[in-house]
Amino acid sequence: MTKLSVNINKIATLRNSRGGNVPDLLKSAIDIQDFGAEGITIHPRPDERHIRYQDARDLKAVVHTEFNIEGNPIKKFIDLVLEVKPTQVTLVPDAVDAITSNAGWDTVKNRDFLKEVISEFKRNGIRTSIFVDPVIGMIEGAALTGTDRIELYTEEFAKEYANGNPGGITPYADAARKATEFGLGINAGHDLSLDNIKFFKENIPELLEVSIGHALIAESLYLGLENVINMYLNKLS
Template structure:
């Protein structure tokens, strides 16, 4: 079964809009795991506009499933991850002022930098994943960085899915096949939802994990958090 990791950034966004501690990101993480989520993802940014450094440390002892920390590997981020030691770190090349992640790595251009950073994490026993556009030709260069996994950036799939699922999935399928040749694990995330997740999971070989935040939290406003998590788990189950 493909694992579901829930990104709780949006919980922190709501909290920070009002100040104080409500809604609680730590309580959300605990409850999501009780409801069946198999991991918790956070993406702290330098301006702390949602997840803060304090959140990172507060969450660590509460994660009983898998802790995945995403971010651009600036030195402060790298040092924090090495101290916290989550099960997985996902490297994303987003600009400091980006509203959300909007591109994968050019692993050919940033080869030496990624090798160096990934080497630090692997020496600390932390599994690494790098955010990648659906481009089969980039997989070879991703593999050469030493990463354990790639995370497919799925915004284009989500955008094109309503018009043509077959067209939307094509580049992702080909990229996943290429990744399998290099023994890379495959994760995916960004704009996956209850509407489009089943088809994606059916079509992508060796899909190990999806990380879902914005859509899941939005859907939970109408369906409730537990029902929403269970909805994803049913769609990800092997059929």
């Protein structure tokens, strides 16, 4: 079964919009795990507009499933990850002012940099994953960095699927097969939702983990958080 890791950035955004501690991020993480999710994902950014760096430290004490920290490996981020030592770090090439992640790594151009960063995380017992587009050359480049996994950037698939084009899955299936040939684990995330997750999972049988935040939290406003988490788990089973 593919694991569901819930990205709680949007919960932090709501909290920060009013100050104080409502909703309580730590309690939300505990509840999400109690509802059945197999992981918690956060993506702190330098301006801390949603997840704060201190949140990562505080969450370490309450996340008893997989703890995944995503982000651009600037020094401040690297230092945080080495301090917290999550289960997994996912490297994302975000610009400082990015609203959300919008591209995977050029693993060929950035191979030496990624290799250096990944080796440091792995020396500290932290599983590594690289955010990549479904391009065979980028998968091949990722394999040369020493990463444990890739995370397929799924925005384009989601757009194509919503437009009635299930063929948009093809490059993802091809990329997944190539990653498997190289012994890389496969994660996925970005714009996956209750509408498309089952189809994606059925066509990427090697899929180990999905990280879902925006859609899951939005769906939960209508359907309830516990209910939505179990709907995802059912579709991933």
